[in-house]
Amino acid sequence: MSSRITGIGLSLDYATLEILRRQHPAWRLLLSEHAALIASFLHKAFVSPNVRMKSAADLAEALEDELFGLREQLGTETFPRSAMEYLNEWTANERGWLRKHYPPGSDEAHFELTPATERTIAWLASLAKRPFVGTESRLLTLFDLLRQMSEGSEADPKARIRELVKRRDDIDGEIERIQQGDVPLLDSTALKERFVQFASIARELLADFREVEQNFRTLDRSVRERIALWEGAKGSLLQEIMGERDLIADSDQGRSFRAFWDFLMSQARQEELTQLLDRVLQLPSIADLSPDIRMRRVHYDWLDAGNHTQRTVALLSQQLRRFLDDQAYLESRRIMEILRNIEIRAVAVRENVPAGVFMWIADTAADLDLPMERPLHTPPLKPLIADVRLEAGDEAMDAAVLFAQFVVDKEALAGHIRRALQDRTQVTLRELLDLHPLQQGLAELVAYLQLAVENIKAMVDEAASDTVTWQTPDGFSKQARLPRVVFLR
Numbered sequence: 001m002s003s004r005i006t007g008i009g010l011s012l013d014y015a016t017l018e019i020l021r022r023q024h025p026a027w028r029l030l031l032s033e034h035a036a037l038i039a040s041f042l043h044k045a046f047v048s049p050n051v052r053m054k055s056a057a058d059l060a061e062a063l064e065d066e067l068f069g070l071r072e073q074l075g076t077e078t079f080p081r082s083a084m085e086y087l088n089e090w091t092a093n094e095r096g097w098l099r100k101h102y103p104p105g106s107d108e109a110h111f112e113l114t115p116a117t118e119r120t121i122a123w124l125a126s127l128a129k130r131p132f133v134g135t136e137s138r139l140l141t142l143f144d145l146l147r148q149m150s151e152g153s154e155a156d157p158k159a160r161i162r163e164l165v166k167r168r169d170d171i172d173g174e175i176e177r178i179q180q181g182d183v184p185l186l187d188s189t190a191l192k193e194r195f196v197q198f199a200s201i202a203r204e205l206l207a208d209f210r211e212v213e214q215n216f217r218t219l220d221r222s223v224r225e226r227i228a229l230w231e232g233a234k235g236s237l238l239q240e241i242m243g244e245r246d247l248i249a250d251s252d253q254g255r256s257f258r259a260f261w262d263f264l265m266s267q268a269r270q271e272e273l274t275q276l277l278d279r280v281l282q283l284p285s286i287a288d289l290s291p292d293i294r295m296r297r298v299h300y301d302w303l304d305a306g307n308h309t310q311r312t313v314a315l316l317s318q319q320l321r322r323f324l325d326d327q328a329y330l331e332s333r334r335i336m337e338i339l340r341n342i343e344i345r346a347v348a349v350r351e352n353v354p355a356g357v358f359m360w361i362a363d364t365a366a367d368l369d370l371p372m373e374r375p376l377h378t379p380p381l382k383p384l385i386a387d388v389r390l391e392a393g394d395e396a397m398d399a400a401v402l403f404a405q406f407v408v409d410k411e412a413l414a415g416h417i418r419r420a421l422q423d424r425t426q427v428t429l430r431e432l433l434d435l436h437p438l439q440q441g442l443a444e445l446v447a448y449l450q451l452a453v454e455n456i457k458a459m460v461d462e463a464a465s466d467t468v469t470w471q472t473p474d475g476f477s478k479q480a481r482l483p484r485v486v487f488l489r
Helices: 014-023 025-031 035-047 056-074 083-090 115-127 136-152 157-179 188-229 234-249 252-264 267-281 293-348 399-403 410-420 429-435 442-454
Strands: 003-005 010-012 098-101 110-113 426-428 458-471 477-488
Touching (some): 014 025, 025 035, 035 110, 083 098, 110 115, 115 188, 426 429, 429 442, 429 458, 429 477
Antiparallel strands (some): 098 110
8 A cells, every 4th residue: 555645746655655764754754773863953943943053063062062952960971972073973975964065165064954954953843832823813824825726826817807806896995994983903812823824934934944955055066076077068068067967047946036136125025024013023922922032034044045046057057167168178278288299290391301291271262152042032012002192281291300310430449559659569349439328328238238249359347347438418427337348459
């Protein structure tokens, strides 16, 4: 017999559970001899204060204090090893309860929880008897979710309009009742129930960030391994890696994280969350629950956790760029070695030139004239002239716009660039515009950029940016911010 959790897709048959028992870090943690120590200490060090990572020195010191207290209670031989030995054991591949790494810009090791460990701690916390079990708020949440799915999937405009009209009538009725003095309020029990549910979902959301970050970190590790062993063309590897990255980003989990991040990055949303949390935490019924003081800034904790995930994605992009730079260097070095070898051989045979043809160079490009590339015959268009009597119009038209057209002289702009490079090896577009301000506004600026791309030697530094300002004929000042463009001699 096999059991299946519908809606999640996890098959709880014997084979699946046996594999989880032997391989999953969460199950191994529950079977560990020191499971109580591991779960309690990691909860105190990471989950309870909502700390993403800790340095090795700080975490070892905290664990040493924890071990000292336990040895005082249970005996000196209870935990005989040092704190760092336990931490290194918990980070081993066969356990996977902690992740040890070196953050960018730091030469000290840091530790952070793995998603499996956080889920284990959350499950252990759920085993405790809850002093308050609310059902009404969760039932209302279920109804609200069903309503959102039903309305969001309704393609009939008339049905959507009927639902909106009904909702508007309900709101109008509620406004009318409030104006008449009937102001319904949530009682103390309802407030407590909803706050407990909010706190639970807020904690689960922080744990979800670790799992999303772990997915991108796993992809980054896979990328590093394949780059180290890759011997083929760069294009094939990049296509394969970017395909996997897009697969994660375009998955349900990736799209949900992106939508959440965009929602939370709104300044108006952050201010709204701050105001709502301050107002709710000041309610007497909520104050009786003695809520965690960190709940007041939980949305900033979400931002911090999401920022860690974004940094992991940035590391993947940096790894790809480093791979391209290294490959370009190696290829350039190989080309120089071939040219150097040709020069050495040419000098060697200069005094004793072999008879006949001793060296030949193939044509650098094939001259192909494919039949399918020739243009096909296009029949001429025969205009149809309608025999209509023309009538003189009397509409008043402003013909000034016909004479307001202008053309940007690219040759003059190229002359500005050449004169600026006569006494220097390079000049930025910003410096050039200081010498020759824009006369024709944005059109002239676009012409400079087109010259930089097509006809003139130039480079674009995306790491820096310049601000260009010009005056319009109306007397207004406009500006554009663009990557730094450098013209070269």
